[in-house]
Amino acid sequence: MxxxxxxxxxxxxxxxxxxxxxxxxxxxxxxxxxxxxxxxxxxxxxxxxxxxxxxxxxxxxxxxxxxxxxxxxxxxxxxxxxxxxxxxxxxxxxxxxxxLIAGCAYLFYTKTVVSGHEIANTSPSTWQNKNTFVREKSAVVLSDGTRITLNSKSSLRYPTSFTGKTREVYLSGEAFFDVHKDHEHPFIIHTEKMNIKVLGTAFNVKSYPDDPSSETTLIRGAIEVTLDDRPSDRIILKPSEKLIVKKGSFTTVRKKQDKLSPATDSSAGTQYVLTSFTRLHQDDSAVLETSWTQNKLIFRDESFADLAIRMERWYGVNIKFKNDEMKKYRFTGTYEKETVTQALDALRITEDFHYKVKNSAIYIY
Incomplete structure (x- = not known):
């Protein structure tokens, strides 16, 4: 074997x-x-x-x-x-x-994916595209019964029906997958930075083209991930784990603080880190990475710059900073029904900044 x-x-x-x-x-x-x-x-x-x-x-x-x-x-x-x-x-x-669980695992990659994300083993009849705009979520049920929930500003490309040896889809943005079990036909998700082969069922994938990193978070079951420029590496996630893929610089985990920080060696190109998913509180059942499916925006010790990107998709606004130092502010909290101004007012309780709203743009100063 x-x-x-x-x-x-x-x-x-x-x-x-x-x-x-x-x-x-x-x-x-x-x-x-x-x-x-x-x-x-x-x-x-x-x-x-x-x-x-x-x-x-x-x-x-x-x-x-x-x-x-x-x-x-x-x-x-x-x-x-x-x-x-x-x-x-x-x-x-x-x-x-x-x-490096399979030192020569390139065989798996070449059997299922070729360069440029061309499908080798799938022969779908026709392809469908599902797109969501800002402040919009949408659910898709595939022909095999797989349920996919798309977050805002996301795009999913999928076949009308699966006819090959594998079930393959393409994602840009963020989606929660609940994959129908079919041991004879593996389910594979292609994103810009990684390919995810499903060995289990429920997980979240976040891969926006403009974001500096991509993530996949496993809720139950198991998934196997290969990276586009490191196909011989195979990373298997178990429940409650999250894989973060970042281009250009290596990131590592400070175990006690549970934060990411840059390392000194940035010459290796695409790198990744495996850590646990994030709960706002230890006794809280809400998971940060999938909170959007419950119409909650949860953030924990997140920089203002990263939070602003999420708020732009959440509220459909454009946030601009007039002072780069404010991008370094860090916040923890939960938004559910708050308006964008109510959310910003809540952030101002912990950090000193002002904002001005002009049409759909918000200026932080």
Missing amino acids: GNDKFIELAGKKLSNEISSDEHDELQRCLANDASLREQYEALSTYWKHNDTAYTDNALSFQKIKSKIKAQEVTEPSTNITPGKKGTIYYLWRAAAAVV
């Missing part, structure tokens, strides 16, 4: 999305291959592990491989009990499985 097929089966098994035939196939390959059993144990350990502050680049994968080798040949130090050695070893194996 090829490694790409094994990883697909393992992902479906861990997310409880595997069919009986696929389960039997996975058990056969695990029984006959010790190396695959080791990979599966590593991935299973990662799946159950609660620490979601992972980052990745090519250098980090090399470090992980070196760490694994060191764990294999080095005796445990005096301050590590014998029982912990195996735990550390498998956690590093798990990290390696996630960072």
Whole structure:
């Protein structure tokens, strides 16, 4: 069995999305291959592990491989009990499985996507386009029963009916997907920066052309992501995880503060970070990344510049700053029924700024 097929089966098994035939196939390959059993144990350990502050680049994968080798040949130090050695070893194996879980996974990419986002295996009858404007949301039900909710200023391209081996759609903007299960026909979403293969069901994708980063947030099930310029990398998300893809500079996670900050190395092009999705409060069921589907605009420690972009789509306005320093202000809060002026007045309680409304433009000074 090829490694790409094994990883697909393992992902479906861990997310409880595997069919009986696929389960039997996975058990056969695990029984006959010790190396695959080791990979599966590593991935299973990662799946159950609660620490979601992972980052990745090519250098980090090399470090992980070196760490694994060191764990294999080095005796445990005096301050590590014998029982912990195996735990550390498998956690590093798990990290390696996630960072580059299929070292030669290019096969999956070339089978489903070619350069320029041309579809290789799908033969749709005709294509449909669904577009939303500012302050507008729209729901689409595809021919297979998949339900997609589009956020404002978004565009979805999809076939009238699916006739090939895969079910493929194209997204620009933001959408929430609840994908109909069909183990024989994988569901794939293409965006500007990444391609998402569905191993589970419910997740959010945010990929606006003008935004500096793209995100996908998994609510339940499992998804597998490849990046356009790094097709050999395969990132598998488990529930409650979010993948952030950013061009031009590498971002990392400060675990305690749960913030993103730039790193010193920006030469590697497109990079990504894997973290957990955001709740406004620990005891709050509302998730920031999908709050728009409930007509809520939730933001947590967000810069004024980023919040302004979201407010423009939310209220259908154009926000302009006359002082760039104000773009650095940070806010936390929730909007639901507030008008744009009520929202700005609430922000002014915590930071000192003024605004002026002229037609559909708002000037911050």
